Amino acid sequence: MTQDKFLCDIGFIGLGVMGKNLVLNLADNGYNIAAFDLSDEKVQALIAQDEIENTTGTPRVYGCSSYTELLSQLKAPHLIVLSVPAGDPVDQICENLIGAGIQPDDIIIDTGNSLWLDTVAREKKYKSNFLLFSSAVSGGEVGARFGPSLMPSGSPYAWARVKPIWEAIAAKVDKKTGKPIERTQPGQVITDGEPCTTYIGPAGAGHYVKMVHNGIEYADMQIICEAYHVLKSALRLTCDEIADIFSQWNKGPLDSYLLEISVEVLRHKTKDTNTPLVELILDKAGQKGTGLWTAMSSLELGCPAPTIAQAVYARSISSFKELRTQASALLTGPQQTALPAAEQQEIIEQLHDAMYCAKICAYAQGFQLMKLAGKEHGWTLDFASIAKIWRAGCIIRAAFLQSITNAYQQNEHLDNLMLDDFFIKQLNERQLNWRKAICFATMQGVPIGALSSSLAYYDSMRCETLPANLLQAQRDFFGAHTFERIDKTPGKKYHVQWSTKDRETVVVDS
Known part of the structure; x- marks a missing residue:
């Protein structure tokens, strides 16, 4: 089926199990998506699934065949979500998007299980190229489709742009009871309830x-x-x-x-x-x-x-x-x-x-x-x-x-x-x-x-006194690592000549 081209709200890269379901979740909540994956089969499978579930009568997902096409189909400033394995794939995509013409005020959201230290390093590495934002996603396949728990972190400015989208697609709990509000059908939207997402903190925190x-x-x-x-x-x-x-x-x-x-x-x-x-x-x-x-x-x-x-x-x-x-x-x-x-x-x-x-x-x-x-x-x-x-x-x-x-x-x-x-x-x-x-x-x-x-x-x-006193004595015996005494001034360090007859206690400057 030939798709009508239209400018989309969000770009999405990575259409595996989690990515595909996040796209459909976003679409249910009124967002148009430009989607790309290295596997064209996954792109076509997503479009076919959206055609089955879409009851709006207008297209919600546009399949892209390149990073350049993805950017061309997005409203500026661009917002692009990644759902790819942690590690090198994230950096490779970032480099490809730089080559395709991404701009400094564009936002890339990494939703994978990246090591937090990598996220901190990436934010510094790419800060002159675009805004890297991260948002860990929990809930598996069903959560991604019908409402995950989202843990975003990074630039507060980026969060201001991302917040309404994340609050829309997140799982919801009843404000009075704190119990989950179930959402199980495609097209179903929950507008009330407390969203299971909140800004966690600076880069890496989420x-x-x-x-x-x-x-x-x-x-x-x-x-x-x-x-x-x-x-x-x-x-x-x-x-x-x-x-x-x-x-x-x-x-x-x-x-x-x-x-x-x-x-x-x-x-x-x-x-x-x-x-x-x-x-x-x-x-x-x-x-x-x-x-x-x-x-x-x-x-x-x-x-x-x-x-x-x-x-x-x-x-x-x-x-x-x-x-x-x-x-x-x-x-x-x-x-x-x-x-x-x-x-x-x-x-x-x-x-x-x-x-x-x-x-x-x-x-x-x-x-x-x-x-x-x-x-x-x-x-x-x-x-x-x-x-x-x-x-x-x-x-x-x-x-x-x-x-x-x-x-x-x-x-x-x-x-x-x-x-x-x-x-x-x-x-x-x-x-x-x-x-x-x-x-x-x-x-x-x-x-x-x-x-x-x-x-x-x-x-x-719950044990006020642990056997670490003996352990410290052992450490001092073989390595002169010193210890403190409960009957002396806190912070003072002591060492004993354990092997000598006199066993002299020496005060070590702390």
Whole structure:
């Protein structure tokens, strides 16, 4: 079909799963799009899909065959959205657009999962050529199509231009209840509700926040998987029985998108054998790097995030399938025995509380990491607003994000979520069940790295005195690294000649 040419509001480059759906979302909200991809098949597939879904009677998407044509089809100043893999592809497109004649007041929005440091470097690199803006997108294919959570950052001037567009296409929550407003049909537009997007801060801030979002996502997924493993391996429940339990849990404080989809996954059967499909999926998990980046950043900043790190390690160890198969035939564990129904129910209740507490810890770690990163890089991050925009549209959307929002609205300087009154109460009431669930899983030989590391984090945080005093003595013994004393002036450094008979204590100038 021959397209009528018209000047478009937005240029769009990259028509993969996310890009295609973002274009259709933009079109539903009244924007005309000039679309380009290196694959002409993807361009034509988008146009065909828009023709099916478009009920306006006028074209909404114009397919382009080059960067030059893309620019020629846009209203000035140009606004161009990228939905391409992180790394070199972003820079290549930026260079191609410079060659095609992009102007200094044009805006390019990177919506991929770019490393935040790359975003900072790109803004400086291209500042004389165009305005680089970034906006991480969460929500997967469905979120992109019907309303994602958007985390924009960069030039405030660029945000002023982008804001009405982003607020239009973002997921919405009810202003009174804080619950998501569902949008599931092409052409459907939601004009009321609170949009799940807000300006995060300077260049890199949005991608950093999205990175931490993904780190929490890793942890949340692993926590659910460990609960599944306990129920499946130790309690010997079927996938349908586990789905029933998860479904019931999803009606309470564990209510979340990830638990909801886990129920659907567990219930899905193969057509030929009626076997739960999940039991036929190879147990080797993939990862794209954002969870690893989060764990690395936590180490660099000295901000503990053990639940997130353990989730990354769990994916890594799953990749050693052959080695695990070999070890399973050689290394022994406890003998598992069937439990009476009443005892099983107790374990299930304990596991529920363990999941909830571990989830609180994962979010606490993520928000504390963002807080320290903000101080390190001079970002003023609004954590109540960040929690708000995660209530719908994103992968980690969950009911208790409203409680996190409330916590930061009451105390914007909160150092750790575990110190908020609501979460103090939740943890104190459930910590005993948390311990019992971990004891049971450990005695059954079921690996629960995320659940148990969360408990270690909780116990470390509530422990006024940790054994780091001995550790400092060890460091001073072999490396003269010095230490402070609790009975002396704070800040004074001391060193001991540990190997000599006199063991003289030396005051070291601080």
